[in-house]
Amino acid sequence: MSPRSASVNEELRRRSRERLLQSTVELVAEYGYEATTLGDIADRAGAARGLVSYYFPGKRQLLQSAVHRLMHLTLHEALEREPRSECGRERLARAVDAVLGLARDEPLLMRTHMAGILTAEGFVQCPEQQRLAELLRDTVVRYGSADPDADYPLLRALLMGAVVAILLPGAPMPARRLRAELFQRYGLDWELGVPPDGGPPGGTFPSQA
Numbered sequence: 001m002s003p004r005s006a007s008v009n010e011e012l013r014r015r016s017r018e019r020l021l022q023s024t025v026e027l028v029a030e031y032g033y034e035a036t037t038l039g040d041i042a043d044r045a046g047a048a049r050g051l052v053s054y055y056f057p058g059k060r061q062l063l064q065s066a067v068h069r070l071m072h073l074t075l076h077e078a079l080e081r082e083p084r085s086e087c088g089r090e091r092l093a094r095a096v097d098a099v100l101g102l103a104r105d106e107p108l109l110m111r112t113h114m115a116g117i118l119t120a121e122g123f124v125q126c127p128e129q130q131r132l133a134e135l136l137r138d139t140v141v142r143y144g145s146a147d148p149d150a151d152y153p154l155l156r157a158l159l160m161g162a163v164v165a166i167l168l169p170g171a172p173m174p175a176r177r178l179r180a181e182l183f184q185r186y187g188l189d190w191e192l193g194v195p196p197d198g199g200p201p202g203g204t205f206p207s208q209a
Contacts, residue, residue, distance in 0.1 A: 017055050019045035021128070024066035029109040033063065060116050061124050067113040068128035070106075074098050075135050078194075088142035089186075093193030095139045096182050099159045100175050101194075103166040111167045114160070143186070158182060177201050 023044035056062040078098035137152040145151040165173040
């Protein structure tokens with residue numbers, strides 16, 4: 001049997017890494033961060049325990065990469081869903097709704113992710129984070145930013161702040177109110193994206209820029 005080509009080996013490594021990332025998301029969302037071990041993740045992914053350490057220096061870094069992958073996939077799906085739109089305002093609205101939706105649908109996972117970012121480990125730079133950043137930066141460009149290198153980090157910070165506010169134990173902010181604030185800041189019509197039922201808070205639409 002002839003040895004596998006470099007491209008085949010690369011594809012196998014990519015698939016193994018993605019199985020580990022997907023297994024991490026599933027297990028942490030189901031059982032929590034502390035109760036999930038690297039061995040559990042390897043078993044769920046059908047991979048050897050040593051493969052986890054080969055790709056990631058630790059569980060916290062693995063979780064951040066896994067959540068960044070989930071965010072990238074969720075955002076990509078939202079931006080590309082039918083009817084597909086090239087309108088920058090519609091795409092920005094979809095991006096906001098996608099991120100707020102993750103906080104609503106995966107509270108344990110997103111709370112754990114944000115807690116990790118705010119600890120000593122800080123923000124992990126990884127391929128998944130870079131793909132997420134590219135999507136958000138492209139969204140800002142299509143929205144019409146004259147300075148995307150400044151406006152993309154601001155959008156990222158505002159979205160992260162909204163996620164924290166939604167998930168804040170004991171004093172959560174309603175996602176509807178945070179959506180209204182973000183839409184008002186960027187001059188987006190309430191009907192763009194995936195508006196929640198019932199109209200904007202207070203019965204009035206956010207003022208337009």
